[in-house]
Amino acid sequence: MNTLSTLWPYLKLHQRQFFVGTLAVFGASWAVTLPAYFTRLVIDGLTRATVSGASPGQAVSAGGISAGQVAIYALLAVISVVFSGGLMVMVRRQIVYASRQIEYEVRRDLFGHLSTLDKYYFDRARTGDLMNRLTGDLSAVREMIGFGSWQVASVIASFVVSFFWFLSLSWQLTLAVLLIFPVIIGTLFVLARLISARYVAMQEQNSVIAAKAQENFSGARVVKGYAIEDREIGEYKTMNAELIRRALRLTTVEGPLQASMSLLMGLAYVTVLIYGGRMILGLVPNSPLTLGQFTQFALVLDRLAWPMLSIGMITNMLQRGSASWGRLQELFVAQPMIRDDGRTDSSIKTVNGEIEFDKVSLSFDGQQVLKDVSLKIPAGQTLGITGPTGSGKTVLGNLVTRLMDASSGTVRVDGHDVRRMPLKVLRENVAVVPQEPFLFSDTIAANVAFGLGNAGYGPVSTRISVLKSKAPPPDERQPDMNRVRAAAQIAGLDGEIERFPQGYDTILGERGVTLSGGQRQRTALARAVAREPRILVLDDAMSAVDTETESRILSGLRQVQEGRTVLLIGHRVSTLRHADHIIVMERGQIMEQGSHDDLLALGGRYTELDRQQRLEGDFSGEDETQLSKAAPARSPDTNSPTKNKVNA
Ligand SMILES: Nc1ncnc2c1ncn2[C@@H]1O[C@H](COP(=O)(O)OP(=O)(O)OP(=O)(O)O)[C@@H](O)[C@H]1O
Numbered sequence: 026m027n028t029l030s031t032l033w034p035y036l037k038l039h040q041r042q043f044f045v046g047t048l049a050v051f052g053a054s055w056a057v058t059l060p061a062y063f064t065r066l067v068i069d070g071l072t073r074a075t076v077s078g079a080s081p082g083q084a085v086s087a088g089g090i091s092a093g094q095v096a097i098y099a100l101l102a103v104i105s106v107v108f109s110g111g112l113m114v115m116v117r118r119q120i121v122y123a124s125r126q127i128e129y130e131v132r133r134d135l136f137g138h139l140s141t142l143d144k145y146y147f148d149r150a151r152t153g154d155l156m157n158r159l160t161g162d163l164s165a166v167r168e169m170i171g172f173g174s175w176q177v178a179s180v181i182a183s184f185v186v187s188f189f190w191f192l193s194l195s196w197q198l199t200l201a202v203l204l205i206f207p208v209i210i211g212t213l214f215v216l217a218r219l220i221s222a223r224y225v226a227m228q229e230q231n232s233v234i235a236a237k238a239q240e241n242f243s244g245a246r247v248v249k250g251y252a253i254e255d256r257e258i259g260e261y262k263t264m265n266a267e268l269i270r271r272a273l274r275l276t277t278v279e280g281p282l283q284a285s286m287s288l289l290m291g292l293a294y295v296t297v298l299i300y301g302g303r304m305i306l307g308l309v310p311n312s313p314l315t316l317g318q319f320t321q322f323a324l325v326l327d328r329l330a331w332p333m334l335s336i337g338m339i340t341n342m343l344q345r346g347s348a349s350w351g352r353l354q355e356l357f358v359a360q361p362m363i364r365d366d367g368r369t370d371s372s373i374k375t376v377n378g379e380i381e382f383d384k385v386s387l388s389f390d391g392q393q394v395l396k397d398v399s400l401k402i403p404a405g406q407t408l409g410i411t412g413p414t415g416s417g418k419t420v421l422g423n424l425v426t427r428l429m430d431a432s433s434g435t436v437r438v439d440g441h442d443v444r445r446m447p448l449k450v451l452r453e454n455v456a457v458v459p460q461e462p463f464l465f466s467d468t469i470a471a472n473v474a475f476g477l478g479n480a481g482y483g484p485v486s487t488r489i490s491v492l493k494s495k496a497p498p499p500d501e502r503q504p505d506m507n508r509v510r511a512a513a514q515i516a517g518l519d520g521e522i523e524r525f526p527q528g529y530d531t532i533l534g535e536r537g538v539t540l541s542g543g544q545r546q547r548t549a550l551a552r553a554v555a556r557e558p559r560i561l562v563l564d565d566a567m568s569a570v571d572t573e574t575e576s577r578i579l580s581g582l583r584q585v586q587e588g589r590t591v592l593l594i595g596h597r598v599s600t601l602r603h604a605d606h607i608i609v610m611e612r613g614q615i616m617e618q619g620s621h622d623d624l625l626a627l628g629g630r631y632t633e634l635d636r637q638q639r640l641e642g643d644f645s646g647e648d649e650t651q652l653s654k655a656a657p658a659r660s661p662d663t664n665s666p667t668k669n670k671v672n673a
Contacts, residue, residue: 028351035130036170039123046119047178053112054182058190059105061324063098069317070094116175124171132163135356143361144428153236158356161231162349169346176339183332190325194318197309201300202293202326209289209333213340216282221344223275228352230268237261282337290333297326363427363448370445376454377439378404378559378590380425385434387420387613394420395613397434402606404439404559407591409604409621411634416610418594419460422562425592426455438560456558458566462549464540469522470529472548473512474504476556512555515581516547517574542569550578562592572599579603598635607631 036043067090074089090098139155191199241248241257248257301322304314380402387395395417402408410418423429424436427443436443443451456476464472509529513519521544525531533540533548540548546569553561561582567575576599582591583603593604601607602621609617609630617629624631 028354029347031354031357032166032170032350035127038130039126042119042123043174046116046123046175049112049115049119050175050178051182051185053109053116054179054186056105056109056112058186058325058328060102061321061328062190063102063105064324065315065317065321066090067095067098067317068320069315072316120175120178121171124167124174127170128163128167131166131353132159135159135163135353138357138359141361141364142359143363144423145362146359151232151236151239153234153239154232155356156239157228157232157235158349158352162228162352165342165345165349166353169343169350173339173342173346176335176342180332180336180339183329187325187329191322194322195301195304195312195314197312198297198301198304198314198322201296205289205292205296209286209336212282212285212289213336216278216285216337217340217344219278220275220282220341221348223271223278224345225348225352227268227271227275228349230264230271234261234264234268237264279337279341282340286333286337290330293326293329293333294323297323363430365448368445369447370441371447373441373446373450376446376450376559378454378588379437379439380408380560380590380592381435381437381440382421382424383435383437385424385431385436387417387424387429388432393613395424395431398613398615399434400608400615400618402590402592404590405588406605407593407603409601409607410592410594410610411596411598411601411607411631412610412616417613418610419564421610422457422564422592422594425560425562426452426457454559455562456553456556456560457562458546458549458553458564460565460568462545462566464533464545464548466533468527468530468532469513469525469548470504470506470509472533473509473529473551473555475552477504477508508555508557509551512551513547515554515578515584516551517570517578517581518544518547518551543571543574546570547574547578554582558589560590560592562594564594565596567595567600572597575600596634598631598638609634 070090072089136159188199191202237260241261248254300309301314301319303309304312305316305319307313382398382400385395385398386393398417398421400408410421412418420429424431425438425443427448430444438446438451465475506529510519513522513529522529522531546566550563550566553563567578570578575597579600591604593601595601598621605620607618607621607624608615609624611630617624617627617631619627625635
C-alpha cells in the first residue's frame, strides 16, 4: 500500500500554503543565479573592452562596458541576492508553518482515534510504543512534509533553473554534465531502499526501549521491592546495545549516500573544467564558448552543489518520514471491536438501571470464563458478587459497561440488549470503581470531579484545518465543589482530605503527594459516586479499606443508593451482607445465590466463607459486634427478604 497517499487529505488542507511556498522556492532559486549572469555580462564586456585595446572612454563603442555599467551590474547582483533571501523567508512562513499545522492536526486526529479504541486494543498495546509513535514518528513525518518538501522543491527548482542557464550557454557542455545523472539516480534508488528498511528496524527498537522504560518507571515499586534493579538495568543495556547496532547499520548507508553525491558533484566539475576549457581554446569544433559564459556555467554549477549534496539528506528524511507515517497508519487503521454500529438504537437516551444476564457465556482464546449465567437485577437493587479469584466476577461488571461482549447469550439493561444501546448513553450512566484505581497527576478535587464536566466538549472534528479552528480557551471551569465534597464524604475520605494542608487542592501523583492504597480506592469511589450514575460497579473497591471504614462507606452509599443499581464485588462477607441479593461464583458459574441469611441457612460456600472470616476476625482480635455497631441498621425496606426482588 502506498502509505503516503493517506497523507494527502492533510496536505490538501494546506495546498495554498504549499503552492505559494513552492512558487517562492522557484523565485528564490532563479534570483540566486542572477549574480552569475551579471558576472558573465561584466566579464564578457570587460574582455571585449580590453581585447579591442580601446581607451576607457572608447570601450563602450568598441562593444565593451564602462565602469558605471559594471557598478550597475554589481548592484543588480546584490538586489537579486536580497530578493532571493526575502523569498526564502516567505517559504519558511508558508511550508514550515504548514508542516507544524499538519503535525498538530495529525496528533489531534490520532489522539481522537486512539481514544475510540477499546479495552481489547489497549490490553495488547504497549504504552511506550504508542508514546514513541506519537512523538518520534510524528516528528519524522513533520520534518518530511516541512523541511523535506521544501528541500525537494528547492532541488527541483535549482535543477530547472540551472539547466535553463546551462542550455542557454552551451548544449554540448550541458550534455557532458548530464552524463553523470543515470549514476546519481541508480545510487539513490539502491541506498534509499536500504535506508527505509534499516530506519524501520531502528524505530521498532526505539519502541521496545520506550516500553521497557515506561514499564520500569510505572512499576518502580515492584522493581525496588524485589531488588531486581541490576537485572532490569542489564536487560535495558542489552536493548540499548541493539538500538545502537541498528542505528549504526542505518548510518552505514546514510554516510555513503552523502559521500557518493559529493563524488558525483566533483565529477561534474572536472567535466566542466576540462571540456569547457577545450571549448574556450577552440579545440572542440563548432562549440565556441566565451570566458564569461564559462564563468557563468561554473558559478551556476557551484550553486547546484548544495542541492546535489542535500539529495542524500533529503532522501534520508523522506524515507524516515514515509516509514514513520506507515507506523502512524498502523494506529489509524486499528478499529475498536466494540462500537456503535448498524444495530445501535439511537432512540435509547436514558438508563433506568435494570440489568439482566440471559444465558451469558464468555470465552477468551478457547478458555471459557463464564458459563450460562442467568440473573436479573431490578433497578435500584444491590447485587453482591463473591467467589474465588478468577471466577469471573470482574468480567460480569465488564459486560455491563461493554468493555467486553458476551460470546453467547444476552446482557440487557432496561430490557435492551446492551449491544443495541448507544455506547455513550450506556457508559454515561454506569460508573465503575476498578480493582486498581488510576489517579491522575492533578488535584484531589479534579480527580473526584474527573467524570463530570464532559458537557461542552463535542466529538473531535478530524480532517479540519487548524487554520479554520481557533485554539480553545484554557479550561478554567472549577469542579462543582458541593458535589465533590458530598462524594468524598460518602467515600469516607473527607476527614483525611481536610487534614492535608492544601485540602482538596492537594496535587496527587508524580507531581504531588502519594495516597495510601485505601485513600486511592476511596478517591476512585468518590469519583464514581460524584457522577451519580444509574448503575454503580464496585469491583473489590474496598479491599484496601479497614472493615470499620468499609462499614461507614457502605452505610453512606445506601443513603445515595436510592434508585441506583449496584454491583458490589467483594471477598468479605461484611461487604456483601447488606446486599439485596448475593451470588457466589466459581469457575464462571453461579454456584449459590440468595440473601445473606438465605445463604447462611444453605450451609454451603458462603457459610464457609463467613465462618473462615469470623475465625480470622477472632484471631486478629476484631470484634464483630463492634462492626455491627459501626454499620447503621438497614432500613426496614432493604432489610426485607430480597429473593423475590431479584429473579435468578
Ligand atoms: N481480557 C481478557 N483476556 C483473556 N482472559 C481474560 C480477560 N479478562 C479476564 N480474563 C480471564 O477471565 C477469568 C475471570 O477473570 P475475572 O477478572 O473476572 O476474575 P475475578 O473473579 O474478578 O478475580 P479476582 O477476584 O482475582 O479479581 C480469568 O481466568 C481471567 O484470566
